[in-house]
Amino acid sequence: MxxxxxxxxxxxxxxxxxxxxxxxQSFEITSANxxxxxxxxxxxxxxxxxNKLQAVNGFAFRIHYKGSDIAxxxxxxxxxxxxxxxxxxxxxxxxxxxxPETDMYIIAGWFDPVNSLNINQGQQLLxxxxxxxxxxxxxxxxxxxxxxxxxxxxKPSVVIMEGEYSIGNLATDDDGLDDVWEMLYFNNLESGPExxxxxxxxxxxxxxxxxxxxxxxxxxxxxYTDTDEVLAGSNPLNSENLxxxxxxxxxxxxxxxxxxxxxxxxxxxxxxxxxxxxQNSTQLKVKxxxxxxxxxxxxxxxxxxxxxxxxxxxxxxxxxxxxxxxVQDEGWLMAGQGDYDAxxxxxxxWRNTFTGLNFIYLMxxxxxxxxxxxxxxxxxxxxxxxxxxxxxxxxxxxxxRNVDRGDTWFYMxxxxxxxxxxxxxxxxxxxxxxxxIGDINGDGTDDVIWRNQVTGVNYIWxxxxxxxxxxxxxxxxxxxxxxxxxxxxxxxxxxxIILRNQVDGRNWAYLMENxxxxxxxxxxxxxxxxxxxxxxxxxxxxxxxxxxxRNETTTRNIVHLMDGLTIKDKGVLRPTDNTWQLAQ
Numbered sequence: 001m002x003x004x005x006x007x008x009x010x011x012x013x014x015x016x017x018x019x020x021x022x023x024x025q026s027f028e029i030t031s032a033n034x035x036x037x038x039x040x041x042x043x044x045x046x047x048x049x050x051n052k053l054q055a056v057n058g059f060a061f062r063i064h065y066k067g068s069d070i071a072x073x074x075x076x077x078x079x080x081x082x083x084x085x086x087x088x089x090x091x092x093x094x095x096x097x098x099x100p101e102t103d104m105y106i107i108a109g110w111f112d113p114v115n116s117l118n119i120n121q122g123q124q125l126l127x128x129x130x131x132x133x134x135x136x137x138x139x140x141x142x143x144x145x146x147x148x149x150x151x152x153x154x155k156p157s158v159v160i161m162e163g164e165y166s167i168g169n170l171a172t173d174d175d176g177l178d179d180v181w182e183m184l185y186f187n188n189l190e191s192g193p194e195x196x197x198x199x200x201x202x203x204x205x206x207x208x209x210x211x212x213x214x215x216x217x218x219x220x221x222x223x224y225t226d227t228d229e230v231l232a233g234s235n236p237l238n239s240e241n242l243x244x245x246x247x248x249x250x251x252x253x254x255x256x257x258x259x260x261x262x263x264x265x266x267x268x269x270x271x272x273x274x275x276x277x278x279q280n281s282t283q284l285k286v287k288x289x290x291x292x293x294x295x296x297x298x299x300x301x302x303x304x305x306x307x308x309x310x311x312x313x314x315x316x317x318x319x320x321x322x323x324x325x326x327v328q329d330e331g332w333l334m335a336g337q338g339d340y341d342a343x344x345x346x347x348x349x350w351r352n353t354f355t356g357l358n359f360i361y362l363m364x365x366x367x368x369x370x371x372x373x374x375x376x377x378x379x380x381x382x383x384x385x386x387x388x389x390x391x392x393x394x395x396x397x398x399x400x401r402n403v404d405r406g407d408t409w410f411y412m413x414x415x416x417x418x419x420x421x422x423x424x425x426x427x428x429x430x431x432x433x434x435x436x437i438g439d440i441n442g443d444g445t446d447d448v449i450w451r452n453q454v455t456g457v458n459y460i461w462x463x464x465x466x467x468x469x470x471x472x473x474x475x476x477x478x479x480x481x482x483x484x485x486x487x488x489x490x491x492x493x494x495x496x497i498i499l500r501n502q503v504d505g506r507n508w509a510y511l512m513e514n515x516x517x518x519x520x521x522x523x524x525x526x527x528x529x530x531x532x533x534x535x536x537x538x539x540x541x542x543x544x545x546x547x548x549x550r551n552e553t554t555t556r557n558i559v560h561l562m563d564g565l566t567i568k569d570k571g572v573l574r575p576t577d578n579t580w581q582l583a584q
Contacts, residue, residue: 316571338396
């Protein structure tokens with residue numbers, strides 16, 4: 001071409017996003033009044049032609065020049081509406097098509113998934129000027145082509161009306177990001193696919209694939225970051241599609257580490273969605289955890305040899321089975337366990353069933369960190385019948401019962417000493433036995449579960465600050481059933497009651513809530529009555545109570561790891577002959 005360039009019209013279908021239906025409307029970009037001025041300057045005015053006003057969410061086009069090198073590119077004017085407008089820049093690439101002449105792309109357009117532009121008939125989109133190197137004016141062609149928006153997931157029909165065209169994504173720097181998309185958001189091609197320009201946790205490539213704005217952490221302005229919404233499963237492009245957010249802090253439950261905003265991290269919170277119950281599960285009592293690893297352990301004593309052993313549990317196996325010490329006098333019994341000094345490790349209360357002497361071991365795993373005589377309590381009239389935290393101070397306490405008269409007595413423990421010694425109610429009907437201790441109303445304080453061996457009545461003492469706050473009949477069931485213990489099967493922060501039928505071998509659970517039976521559920525059947533549940537504890541540290549079964553005939557021990565009512569795993573422990581007894 002020479003210094004005079006005539007009118008060049010290239011008309012193509014413009015691929016648009018938003019409220020436009022390509023089958024009903026006619027959309028055109030026109031390169032009009034392309035002219036060369038002296039000294040190698042080329043001007044082009046790109047306009048938009050449509051038969052009526054349109055509201056669109058985005059469009060893009062590419063101006064392809066092949067010829068002499070470009071010295072400069074200047075936008076003289078571009079369309080804008082409010083804060084939205086056309087962006088454009090030059091991408092100069094040598095020998096794109098193996099032709100010695102230079103290829104140049106001017107990429108221009110706009111895209112916003114939320115906001116729309118209203119474009120009128122004949123609206124000027126871009127008016128630009130090219131200055132050629134060395135004042136050259138030699139052109140081979142100048143064409144304008146539509147490009148698909150990055151938000152289009154499947155290519156719609158495109159009608160080519162006239163002229164040279166190119167449809168499809170163009171990533172000339174091989175970064176997987178369409179050049180148009182990069183120019184629209186970054187005004188350059190330098191941002192990499194692994195960059196995170198808006199620091200929202202999504203890479204540019206992920207933003208490109210999702211259709212979100214890579215320069216705006218919250219594309220739809222709903223106060224949740226794009227990453228948060230993607231992880232939570234809500235739509236980052238729709239401000240009315242919000243993620244679940246229990247505490248309303250504009251962090252979804254999926255990414256919020258404190259869903260109820262109670263100051264206790266979810267991983268440590270027994271009630272992560274209930275701010276009214278801010279019970280820290282790291283501070284919850286793990287029953288009989290001697291080594292402080294968050295898993296219940298087993299203490300064994302050989303009546304014949306006086307050996308005392310710790311089995312440190314790790315799920316269905318013992319990670320360590322080691323001796324603690326030897327106590328030869330057969331009158332000594334490991335009568336109670338509890339964390340008497342609140343160090344997170346269970347301690348041992350010894351009782352001499354002949355002399356009535358009580359003795360405390362404060363434990364640190366296998367090591368007895370300190371020991372001391374506690375006191376004398378008349379034997380055999382008084383029996384230690386329960387261990388638990390009855391005043392919610394984080395320390396294990398002791399419940400005594402007089403086997404002749406039925407009166408009860410609490411020791412609120414404080415390390416090696418009795419902090420408070422207080423008498424409680426007389427239960428003169430000696431058919432009532434204390435059969436389990438557990439927090440059945442979820443208030444953090446252990447409660448007392450009684451059963452009448454004759455009438456089958458189950459009776460509850462709800463404890464609060466060391467006092468009986470409420471007492472009532474729970475229910476009555478026939479004498480075929482025994483209560484095996486209490487523990488939190490379903491990890492709701494409330495201990496449940498486990499029963500075993502001593503006739504047909506059925507095992508049953510009362511799932512408790514607020515001190516009442518929420519549901520009564522069948523668990524399993526173990527037909528051989530030689531097998532009995534002898535201990536309940538959280539042996540794998542998942543927050544759910546597990547069961548230790550023992551067969552006194554075969555001296556076998558089996559662990560059932562529970563997930564609610566389901567046995568998720570089971571394992572055989574080493575056998576212990578009948579001279580070995582578990583600590584209570």
